[in-house]
Amino acid sequence: MLLTxxxxxxxxxxxxxxVLIRPSKADERTQTGLYLPPGVHEREKVQQGQVIKTGPGYVIPMPVENEPWQNEEEHVKYxxxxxxEGDLAIFLLSGATEIMYQGERYYIVPQSxxxxxxREDEL
Incomplete structure (x- = not known):
């Protein structure tokens, strides 16, 4: 598969x-005018960026019942x-892991x- x-x-x-986040530039402002002033980055260790991909969520534990009539396949629920994807996220750098992928910088951030x-659309 050719990467484009x-x-x-x-x-x-x-x-x-x-959540995979592409960080915004320090002075980048959203359409609604939201941005983090440069001083916040140093003092509070907070960053903002666009959500690129998300994981499936929190796993719901399945009951530990092994009944003979049950199907052997486990269906994981989240x-x-x-x-x-597409949201602007403001997140704590202390919980983030910085990575480089295909020459670009991203953060992997737990939702917490x-x-x-x-979000651009109505909630």
Whole structure:
């Protein structure tokens, strides 16, 4: 499969309650005017960026019943995450893991480290 700008992240699978975020530039402002002033980055260790991919969510534990009539396949169920692709996320750097992929910088962030989301569509 040839990697193009459109499909270069398709091979990445985000696990569990993690979110893949492309960081914004320090002075980048959203359409609604939301941005983090430069001083906040140093003092509070907070970053903002666009949500690129999300994991499936929190796993719901399955009951530990082994009945002979049950199907052998286990179907895993998840509680979905609040973050969606395209959201602007403001998150704590202390909970994030910085990675480089295809020459670009990204953060892998657990949902618990996300402080706020801005979404373009109605909630």
């Amino acid at each position: 700008p459109d499909n270069k992240l398709k091979k990445l699978i985000v696990i569990g309650d993690r 509680v979905p995450l609040q973050a969606r 480290a996300i402080l706020m989301l801005e």
